[in-house]
Amino acid sequence: MRLLTTLCVALTLLSAAGPARAEKKPYPKSLPHENSTVDGYRGIWYTIKQGHEYGDKYSGGLGTYTMKHIPMAVYAPEVNKTFFVYGGTPRDGEFYLQCMVGCYDHATGKLQKPRIAYDKGQDGVLDPHDDPTIQIDKDGYIWIFVAGRSTKREGLRLKSTKPYDITSFKYVNASFMAYPQVFYDKDKGFFLFFTRYDGVRQLFFQTSKDGKKWTQYRQLASIKEGSERKSGHYQISNMYGTKICTAFNRHINGNVDTRTNIYFVQSEDWGQTWTTVDGKPVDIPVTQRYNDALVRDYQSMGRNCYIKDVNFDSNGNPVILYLTADNHIAGPEGGIRKWHTLHWTGKEWVESQFTTSTHDYDSGSLWTDGKEWTVIIPSDPGPQHWGTGGEIVRWKSKDKGKTWKRDYNLTSGSTYNHGYVRRPQNAHPGFYAFWADGNPDAPSPSRLYFCTKDGKVFRMPSEMSAEWAEPERIR
Numbered sequence: 001m002r003l004l005t006t007l008c009v010a011l012t013l014l015s016a017a018g019p020a021r022a023e024k025k026p027y028p029k030s031l032p033h034e035n036s037t038v039d040g041y042r043g044i045w046y047t048i049k050q051g052h053e054y055g056d057k058y059s060g061g062l063g064t065y066t067m068k069h070i071p072m073a074v075y076a077p078e079v080n081k082t083f084f085v086y087g088g089t090p091r092d093g094e095f096y097l098q099c100m101v102g103c104y105d106h107a108t109g110k111l112q113k114p115r116i117a118y119d120k121g122q123d124g125v126l127d128p129h130d131d132p133t134i135q136i137d138k139d140g141y142i143w144i145f146v147a148g149r150s151t152k153r154e155g156l157r158l159k160s161t162k163p164y165d166i167t168s169f170k171y172v173n174a175s176f177m178a179y180p181q182v183f184y185d186k187d188k189g190f191f192l193f194f195t196r197y198d199g200v201r202q203l204f205f206q207t208s209k210d211g212k213k214w215t216q217y218r219q220l221a222s223i224k225e226g227s228e229r230k231s232g233h234y235q236i237s238n239m240y241g242t243k244i245c246t247a248f249n250r251h252i253n254g255n256v257d258t259r260t261n262i263y264f265v266q267s268e269d270w271g272q273t274w275t276t277v278d279g280k281p282v283d284i285p286v287t288q289r290y291n292d293a294l295v296r297d298y299q300s301m302g303r304n305c306y307i308k309d310v311n312f313d314s315n316g317n318p319v320i321l322y323l324t325a326d327n328h329i330a331g332p333e334g335g336i337r338k339w340h341t342l343h344w345t346g347k348e349w350v351e352s353q354f355t356t357s358t359h360d361y362d363s364g365s366l367w368t369d370g371k372e373w374t375v376i377i378p379s380d381p382g383p384q385h386w387g388t389g390g391e392i393v394r395w396k397s398k399d400k401g402k403t404w405k406r407d408y409n410l411t412s413g414s415t416y417n418h419g420y421v422r423r424p425q426n427a428h429p430g431f432y433a434f435w436a437d438g439n440p441d442a443p444s445p446s447r448l449y450f451c452t453k454d455g456k457v458f459r460m461p462s463e464m465s466a467e468w469a470e471p472e473r474i475r
Contacts (some may be wrong), residue, residue, distance in 0.1 A: 024217045026327055042357070043436040043446030044087040044097050044128050054386040056330025057257075061088045062128040062388075064420040067363050068179035068195075068234055069133045069147060071322055073424030073434060076136055078163045080106045082431040087131040088114065092445040092462075096121035099132040099146050101166045102460075106430045108369040110468040111460055115160055117144045129178065138186040141165045143172075143211060143469050145180040150197040155180060157211060172211060183239040188270050191244055193220075193237045196347020198231040200254035203246075203285075205271055211217070218271065219285040221263070223250045230254025231287075238310040238318075243268050245277075247310050247320050250289070252299065256329040260305050261289075262296040262320065262342065271296030277318060277344045285449050295349050296342065298324060308377075309366040309423065317344045317470045319401060321366040321375060323357060331386045334360060340377060341366070341401040354395065354404035355379045360389045365423035365433060373397040375452070376410065376433050382417035387440025389419025394455065410475065411433035416444055423469050429453035449474075 001438040043063025050057040063086040064072055073084035081103055088100035097120035103112040120130055130153065140163030148155035149175045155177030161168040180191040180202075189209040196202050196217070203220040222231045226333045232251030237244065245266035252258040265274045265282050273329055276292045298305045311322040320342040326335030337357040343350045359378050362378030375395040382390035392410040397403060411418050414437065421435040438446035446459040450471070458471035 006136045032208070038088065038090070038098070038100065038116060040371050040462040040464045041102060041114055041448045042092065042462050043090050043124070044124060045095055045438050045443055045446050046087045046128050052329050052331060052333070054333075055441055056388070056389045057328055057330060058440075059435040060387060060417055060419060060440035061444070062420065063131070063436035063446055063448055064422045064434065065128045065131055065419065066179065069072075070181040070182065070245070071135070071425040072133055072422045074134055074136050075424055075426045075428040075431065076164060076290050077426070078140060080107070081117065081164065083134060083136065083166065084208050084424065084434060085117070085132040085134045085144060086436070086448060087128040090121070094445070095443065096124070096126045097128060097130055099130065101134070101142070101144060102130075103166050104431050106436070106467070108468065110470050111465050112166065113296055115465050116154060117148050117169050117402060118231070123153065130249050133180045133182055133186050135182045135190070137184060137211070142166065143182070144169060145192070146178070147180055148177050150178070151176060157196070157425050159211065175214070178233070181235070181237045188242070191239070191270065193235060193246060197305070200230045201234065201251065201256065202231070202253065203235050203248060207271060211316050220265070221248055221250075221284070221286040223287055224425060225289040225290055226373070228253040228306065230257060232259065234259060234307070236307045236310050238312065240312045240316045241271065244271065245318055247307050247318070249307060249397055257330055258304070260303060261294060262298070262300040262307065262322065263291075263293040264295050264307060264318065264320070265293050276423065279446055296351075304328060304360065306360055308363050309413070311366045311368045313343065313368055313400060314370055315346065316344055319343045319366060319373070321364075323360065323362065325360045328360060330359060337362065339375075339377065341375070343401045347358065350402065352401050352404065355406070359387055359388050362390060363393075363419060364421035365424060367432070371398060371400070373401055376406070376421045378417065378421070381411070383414055384417050384441050385441060387417050389417035389437070389440065392418050392421060392435065410451055410455065410457050418449070446452060
């Protein structure tokens with residue numbers, strides 16, 4: 001039955017999307033549909049179409065997908081607003097991607113009508129791998145990094161025409177750039193982690209003082225072992241002060257469904273040199289399975305590893321949030337999915353396993369506020385039990401991750417699964433996390449949500465008649 005549902009979903013998508021069109025190159029300075037106002041917040045629905053007996057490898061409401069798009073929201077204290085991006089769709093029942101930007105005004109408690117930063121429908125794209133990320137420069141200009149995919153679609157860089165304003169963006173440049181992870185320093189400029197598909201998924205980074213001129217690509221990792229012909233990696237990165245770090249896994253022989261292990265490297269000179277967490281020099285790209293950057297060897301345990309977030313304790317020491325599973329297959333065959341944190345204390349890595357999930361792509365984030373740490377994840381089964389996402393639960397630790405306590409259910413009794421809970425950069429207590437819902441088993445509407453630090457949950461309006469509107473309080 002589940003396999004039949006998956007086939008029906010695939011046929012629905014093919015019918016809705018129509019024939020794929022070749023992407024136009026070079027990109028024009030003025031993009032069709034750019035800066036158009038949309039009358040509400042509606043997330044993209046998508047399926048990867050890799051179905052098994054209990055459903056797809058991942059599917060559902062993927063407006064805040066992937067965890068490797070960082071950040072998707074930034075709080076700007078200068079104007080007391082949170083600016084955020086997501087993968088949207090023009091209306092319920094239409095499955096093509098619009099890269100959207102929104103704004104929440106903390107002074108009024110209202111959301112601004114979202115704008116289309118780039119309409120992927122003109123390129124026949126329905127894939128939320130092209131979801132955007134966002135950053136704000138020292139002058140208040142909003143930058144949107146629209147992800148590309150494989151070697152088929154380049155990524156785009158867009159810049160707002162006015163500071164702290166989402167109403168108009170202009171094209172800056174394009175390059176092959178999947179999974180963009182962008183950080184900013186007022187003196188050094190932009191630091192961009194990203195992935196290139198050079199046969200397989202390869203990790204790179206670039207820097208730029210002004211967002212226009214970028215340094216040459218530098219590769220971070222290309223691990224192969226023995227008779228393996230291919231390498232492959234995914235990464236999750238973050239920044240503390242001017243220290244840049246990334247935690248990455250490896251794909252055995254380039255097979256993305258065998259992702260495993262955790263490696264960690266950091267740089268305190270804007271990517272000129274790299275070290276392990278305790279300061280040992282690391283030559284990049286990392287090429288050996290066993291090396292000083294390896295912090296957890298899940299390959300030897302036969303476990304998959306899905307890194308979800310990286311944050312820092314009050315001393316600037318990294319904390320990694322991740323999930324492990326037997327394999328990539330949805331349903332009970334995937335085994336028990338375990339949630340972990342891994343904390344560098346300054347002397348050693350301390351691991352804690354604190355709950356379980358029903359799907360490998362159950363995804364959430366980690367906040368480290370002084371002595372109290374918070375994880376917000378879809379760890380409870382949702383109405384679509386074996387599908388991506390579930391009900392959102394808040395977990396707390398008061399001993400730096402050694403032990404965790406289930407603290408609060410942010411959602412319950414939902415119609416659809418919730419997933420991909422994102423942590424805004426410099427998160428304000430009034431817009432502490434945001435995510436989307438959707439039915440992973442069949443095409444459905446998808447709505448966007450956010451919560452406050454103290455646990456209030458709001459649904460963003462899917463229909464707006466005025467420029468600003470209040471969200472709906474649901475908990």
